[in-house]
Amino acid sequence: MEHISGAEIVTRCLQAEGVEFVFGYPGGAVLEIYDAIFRQEQFKHVLVRHEQAAVHAADAYSRSSDKIGVALVTSGPGATNALTGIATAYMDSIPMVVISGQVGTSAIGLDAFQEVDMVGCSRPIVKHNFLVKDVRDLAATFKKAFHIAKTGRPGPVVIDVPKDVTINKCAFEYPETLSIRSYNPPTKGHPGQIKKAAQLLAEAKRPYIYVGGGAVQGGAGAQVTELVKLLGVPCTNTLMGLGALDGTDPNFLGMLGMHGTYEANLAMQYCDVLIAVGARFDDRVISVPSQFLSNPKRIVHIDVDPSSIAKRVKVDVPIVGDVKHVLTDLIAALKEGNLRPNPDALANWWKQINEWRKPNSLLYTPSDELIKPQSVVQKLWEITHGEAIVTSDVGQHQMWAAQYYKFRRPKQWINSGGLGTMGFGLPAAMGAQLANPDAVVACITGEGSIQMNIQELSTCKQYNTPVKVLSLNNRYLGMVRQWQEFFYGTRYSHSYMDALPDFVKIAEAYGHVGFKIENPADVEPVLREAFSPALKDRLVFMDFRTDPSENVFPMVQNGKGLNQMDLPPHMHGLQQVPFENNRDYGNLC
Amino acid sequence: MRHILSVLIENEAGALSRVTGLFSARGYNIDSLTVQTTEDPTLSRMTIVTHGSDDVIEQITKQLNKLIEVVKVIDLNEADHIERELMLIKVRATGKDRDEMKRMADIFRGRVIDVTEKTYTIELTGPGDKLDAFIKAIDATSILETVRTGASGIARGERVLKI
Numbered sequence: 001m002e003h004i005s006g007a008e009i010v011t012r013c014l015q016a017e018g019v020e021f022v023f024g025y026p027g028g029a030v031l032e033i034y035d036a037i038f039r040q041e042q043f044k045h046v047l048v049r050h051e052q053a054a055v056h057a058a059d060a061y062s063r064s065s066d067k068i069g070v071a072l073v074t075s076g077p078g079a080t081n082a083l084t085g086i087a088t089a090y091m092d093s094i095p096m097v098v099i100s101g102q103v104g105t106s107a108i109g110l111d112a113f114q115e116v117d118m119v120g121c122s123r124p125i126v127k128h129n130f131l132v133k134d135v136r137d138l139a140a141t142f143k144k145a146f147h148i149a150k151t152g153r154p155g156p157v158v159i160d161v162p163k164d165v166t167i168n169k170c171a172f173e174y175p176e177t178l179s180i181r182s183y184n185p186p187t188k189g190h191p192g193q194i195k196k197a198a199q200l201l202a203e204a205k206r207p208y209i210y211v212g213g214g215a216v217q218g219g220a221g222a223q224v225t226e227l228v229k230l231l232g233v234p235c236t237n238t239l240m241g242l243g244a245l246d247g248t249d250p251n252f253l254g255m256l257g258m259h260g261t262y263e264a265n266l267a268m269q270y271c272d273v274l275i276a277v278g279a280r281f282d283d284r285v286i287s288v289p290s291q292f293l294s295n296p297k298r299i300v301h302i303d304v305d306p307s308s309i310a311k312r313v314k315v316d317v318p319i320v321g322d323v324k325h326v327l328t329d330l331i332a333a334l335k336e337g338n339l340r341p342n343p344d345a346l347a348n349w350w351k352q353i354n355e356w357r358k359p360n361s362l363l364y365t366p367s368d369e370l371i372k373p374q375s376v377v378q379k380l381w382e383i384t385h386g387e388a389i390v391t392s393d394v395g396q397h398q399m400w401a402a403q404y405y406k407f408r409r410p411k412q413w414i415n416s417g418g419l420g421t422m423g424f425g426l427p428a429a430m431g432a433q434l435a436n437p438d439a440v441v442a443c444i445t446g447e448g449s450i451q452m453n454i455q456e457l458s459t460c461k462q463y464n465t466p467v468k469v470l471s472l473n474n475r476y477l478g479m480v481r482q483w484q485e486f487f488y489g490t491r492y493s494h495s496y497m498d499a500l501p502d503f504v505k506i507a508e509a510y511g512h513v514g515f516k517i518e519n520p521a522d523v524e525p526v527l528r529e530a531f532s533p534a535l536k537d538r539l540v541f542m543d544f545r546t547d548p549s550e551n552v553f554p555m556v557q558n559g560k561g562l563n564q565m566d567l568p569p570h571m572h573g574l575q576q577v578p579f580e581n582n583r584d585y586g587n588l589c
Numbered sequence: 590m591r592h593i594l595s596v597l598i599e600n601e602a603g604a605l606s607r608v609t610g611l612f613s614a615r616g617y618n619i620d621s622l623t624v625q626t627t628e629d630p631t632l633s634r635m636t637i638v639t640h641g642s643d644d645v646i647e648q649i650t651k652q653l654n655k656l657i658e659v660v661k662v663i664d665l666n667e668a669d670h671i672e673r674e675l676m677l678i679k680v681r682a683t684g685k686d687r688d689e690m691k692r693m694a695d696i697f698r699g700r701v702i703d704v705t706e707k708t709y710t711i712e713l714t715g716p717g718d719k720l721d722a723f724i725k726a727i728d729a730t731s732i733l734e735t736v737r738t739g740a741s742g743i744a745r746g747e748r749v750l751k752i
Contacts (some may be wrong), residue, residue, distance in 0.1 A: 104636060118602060124614045128657040131603070181752065182660040183597055308649035309645070 001171040006135040007032035008039075009172050010099065010161065010163035015042045021434055022046070022188055027074025028114060029101025032166035035060025046434065046463055048427065049455035055085020056424050057431030058095050059156075063414045064432035064439075066390055066550075067217070068095050068150055074209070075101040079160075080121065084421060086156050087125040092240060093217055095154035097145050101124040102162040118160045121478055135168040143175045152185025153305040154217055157517035166322050186304060189321030193481015194329050196317045197300040201218065202339035204273035206349045207233045210256070212551030213240025213417065214284075214323050220244070221410040222275060223327035223572060230331060231341060234353055234373065236264040237404055238279050240417040241444060243472030247406030248386070253353065253363070257285040258556045259399045262361035263564040265554065266576065269295055270352075275318040276301045278323045281313045282418075289313050291561030302326045309525035313521065315407050361554050362403055371520050373397060373472040375528075377404035380442060383527050388440040389414065389432050391467075393425035393449030399552045401444040416568050423452030429467040430460055440468070447473040447500055447543075457510035460539050468530050469541045471503060474548040482551045486566075507541035516546045591620070591636060591666040592646050593742040595750050600626050603747050607656050608635065617641065621674075621739025632660065632752070635743045636672075639695040660752055669745035675712070677702075678718045679734040682709040686731060699725045706734060708728040716740070 004012070010033050018473055019316050023046045026034045037045050048054040051073045051485040058069030066460045071505070073082045079100040089096045103112040119131045128148050130141045138161070145157040215224050224244045228235045228251045235245050236256040254261030262270050268274070268286070274297050279285070282317030286292040289312050299315040301308075302323050311410065319326050366375050377400050380388070388406055391414040398415055407413045414432055418426040429443035450471050460467060472478075480495040515537060517526050523544070530540040553568040563576045598604050605624060612619050622637040626667070627634045629667055638648060646664065653662045664670075682690045686710075694701055694711045697719065703710035717740055724732070 120606070123607060123610050180657070183657050305655070307648060307655050311648060537699075574677075 001173070001178070003169040004172050005032065005036070005167060006138055006161070007036040007166040009135065009138045009170075010142070010166065010239065010536040011036045012038050012141055012172055013174060014070060015040070017068070017142070019043045020067065022070045022072050023048055023057040023061070023431065024072030024076060025051050025054055025074065027078050027101060029075035029103060029163045030072060030078075030498065031059060032163065033072065033099070033101070033161070045072075045104040046268045046430075046459065048459050050453065051425065052085050052457045053407070053427035053430075053453050055082045055096070055098060056088065056421075056427035057434070058096050058098070059085060059089040060197060060335060060391060060414050060431035061435045062089075062094050062096050063336050063412050063428075067429060067435065068097060068146060071096070071098045073100050074114065075097070075103055075118070076116050076282075078114075079116050079118040083121060083125065085584070086122055086158065088126045088157040088416045088419045088421040090127070090425060090538040091247065091417065092213060093154050094156065095149040096156040096253065097149055098156060098158045100158060101159050102131070102160045104164040105162045108162065118158065119558055124157045125156075126154075126158050129158035131160045131162075133162065135165050137169045139163065139174050139285070142316055143178050144180060147180075148177060148183065149365070152183075153214075153308075153310055178532035182492070186320050186324045187325050189319040189326035189329060189492050193319045194263060194326065194333050195317060197330055198337060198339050199276070200298055200300060200317060200461045201231065201334065202337075204341045205345035206270060206272040207231065207275070207341050207346070208267050208273070209235040209245045209275045209277065209535050210238070210239040210268065210279055211235055211277045212242040213234060214281025214545075215241055215244040216278075216410040218278055218304065219410070220278065220324040220327055223324055223331065225249070227330055230334060233341065234267055234270065234350070236260070238285055238417075239415070241279060242402060243407035243410045246408050249410065255402050256562070258287070259403065259552050259554065260556075260573070261358065261403075262554055262565065262567065263356040265565060266356050267353055268292075272297050274299045276303075276315070278303060280308045281310065283312075286313065287556050287562060288559055289536065291564075294561065299565040312473035316332050326379070339589075359568060359574065363568060363570055364550070365569075367547065368520055371517065371523060371544055373474070373544070373546040373550055374400050375520070376406050376470060376472060376523055376544050376546070377401055377444065379524050379527050380444070381405050383504035383524075384440055384533050385498070388442045389436060391415065391425045391428040391432060391441070391443045393445040393452075394420045394422045395446050395449060395480075396474075396482065396550075396552050397446045397449075399479075400419040402471070403552075416527065425449060426453050426456045426460075426469065429469070430456060430463070433465040433467050434463070440469060441465075442468045444470050444480060446471065446475045447471055447475065447497060447503070454506065457507065457512060457539070457541075458557075461511045464537065466535075466537050466539050471541070471543050472546045473503070473543050474546045475500065476548055485551070486557070503541060503543040508540070512539040512545065514539055514541045516543045516545070545577040590642070590646075591638065591640045593670065594637045594650065594653070595663050595665055595742055596637060596653060597627075597750060597752065598633050598635060598656075599660065600631050600633045600708055601658055604633065604658045606636070608653065608659060610648075611647055611652055611656065612639075614748050615652060617645065623655065623739045623741050627648075628723070636739070638740050641718065643746045661750060663744075663750050665742045665744060668748060671744050671745055672716050672740040672742040674720055674740045675714050675715050675738045676712060676723075677712055677731065678724070678745060679710045680727065681707060681731040683707050690731070693723070697722060697726075699723070719745040
């Protein structure tokens with residue numbers, strides 16, 4: 001058999017995995033790999049302007065498709081620059097393979113030029129990582145890496161490849177199958193547990209379905225929808241779960257959590273049977289567990305990762321398994337046993353929920369003088385018919401995007417939920433556009449976040465990714481400012497950005513189209529123009545000068561319960577406890 | 590509560606650091622940790638002594654299982670088990686203390702494995718509390734050096750940890 005170099009093996013492995021794009025940045029330790037890339041045409045390389053962006057782009061490529069994003073970085077600073085991106089993907093359980101160059105095996109440990117212990121640095125933020133010390137191990141390692149990244153609870157996998165391994169030669173054969181005796185992710189849930197869950201639902205008076213990113217990543221959108229329809233029960237999505245149930249569905253109560261809607265949060269607090277699907281009861285969702293559990297409820301928790309279950313909240317019916325499989329079986333069990341919640345109780349529950357819905361906690365005061373950031377997102381939704389893939393950065397604009405863009409389907413909403421990485425939005429939009437060349441991709445960002453990876457405007461030009469950037473520019477690090485207003489006596493310590501650049505000129509300098517929008521009346525016309533066929537193939541940067549004093553409501557402060565929200569002004573004084581001493585909530589239904 | 594976890598893990602470079610990294614990253618306690626390859630050279634067996642509430646121990650077990658290289662984890666406390674630890678202790682042994690030290694070693698079924706004119710080095714095995722008791726029983730000022738392995742544990746009876 002012909003012997004080929006490790007570098008060529010790397011490219012052949014990527015081809016065998018059906019990789020379309022590699023996002024990367026060359027450097028000394030990966031020159032052999034880059035040479036092998038030069039000599040092949042099966043996949044394309046996207047040259048980013050900073051390694052962090054390569055990883056975010058690869059991450060969003062995965063998030064917005066069923067494929068796996070791949071990033072390639074050199075050793076040392078290339079590897080460390082990639083870490084933020086790797087941690088971002090890890091926190092949101094995104095499958096991804098990151099290849100990092102490493103100094104030659106004989107130089108490892110000698111503080112060589114551009115040497116960093118990448119396996120050590122990345123260990124706490126990867127699903128798994130490998131240092132390949134022998135060229136003969138390369139192919140099997142790639143096979144394992146892709147398998148581990150995408151199965152079970154997905155996550156990023158790093159392959160660290162020393163330079164001599166890319167030079168050395170051996171015979172190449174990509175393994176067709178593999179087995180890892182220590183790694184057998186669960187698929188089917190336990191039938192007995194599924195039966196118990198079905199039974200609980202049938203006994204429920206105030207059932208509620210709480211859906212997280214696991215349902216999106218696990219491709220269980222259809223099953224979530226079917227379950228909700230079958231039972232006619234209310235449903236909420238977490239920040240990561242948005243799109244799992246259509247945001248316009250009448251059974252959808254909106255996002256829950258720190259900036260969740262009034263009805264979604266109160267339903268979470270006062271439900272009596274909760275079905276958690278691929279969600280992890282994290283602090284931004286349920287706040288303090290003891291507060292959350294102060295109203296008794298029975299909980300079914302479906303998750304592929306056993307360690308997610310009973311981590312923050314004890315549950316009554318844990319079901320370990322792939323959410324898609326488990327929901328399919330649960331639906332079958334409900335149908336088979338003709339199990340449904342009591343219709344009268346359910347009608348009463350909906351009556352209460354509709355009371356909570358009435359005041360509309362997402363209402364804001366419109367203005368003729370200042371652009372309300374929420375209105376920009378709403379207009380975007382109208383103009384893109386709710387069909388755009390939306391990426392965001394981190395902060396107030398992210399919450400407004402999540403609240404006001406009613407996502408219709410899974411994988412349409414791309415944001416850094418777990419790690420909260422500013423600078424994610426633009427490279428993510430790039431990756432999402434490359435994975436979905438025909439889709440409309442919008443990046444909702446702020447003037448703070450966008451400047452953390454603004455250099456990627458250059459990459460967007462080079463690879464013709466015509467994303468539409470909506471910067472909600474309030475001249476403040478908005479979420480920091482909001483917290484300083486609420487909790488730090490309006491001492492706005494270093495949250496005001498002075499000396500902002502002219503973003504229109506920046507966009508133009510990079511070869512794109514830029515608009516500055518200061519008047520509320522111009523919001524819609526500019527958006528229409530940006531999304532018009534005339535600018536279909538252009539990146540359009542929209543610098544919306546928004547109301548700097550606007551805050552994100554509702555808000556659950558740290559340490560408070562979901563029924564202790566700070567509400568927008570029009571809801572002040574509203575009772576968030578249905579009954580006093582609501583332990584005996586039974587009166588309601 | 591104190592728990593002894595037995596872990597079968599792939600005998601690969603870096604596997605140990607994944608385990609210790611997990612404990613430090615998630616704020617779990619390691620009271621002791623021993624590791625050595627098994628009769629199957631592809632596998633290592635680890636004994637981790639830790640403490641925490643039942644919830645914490647459950648999380649530790651789950652998180653360990655989540656590591657790709659971990660093949661199996663059992664909590665030995667779930668059933669009868671045996672644990673042993675080895676201590677090597679170098680003590681001053683001069684004058685009348687020399688005989689006394691030998692007697693104490695005998696009482697604890699220790700063995701003197703190295704002798705000089707002024708010192709004994711004693712090998713002692715047993716559960717950790719027996720080793721503690723020995724240290725308490727002898728004159729503290731006579732202790733020159735101690736080295737302990739940490740506990741190794743195994744289930745009683747026919748229960749085995751194997752793949």
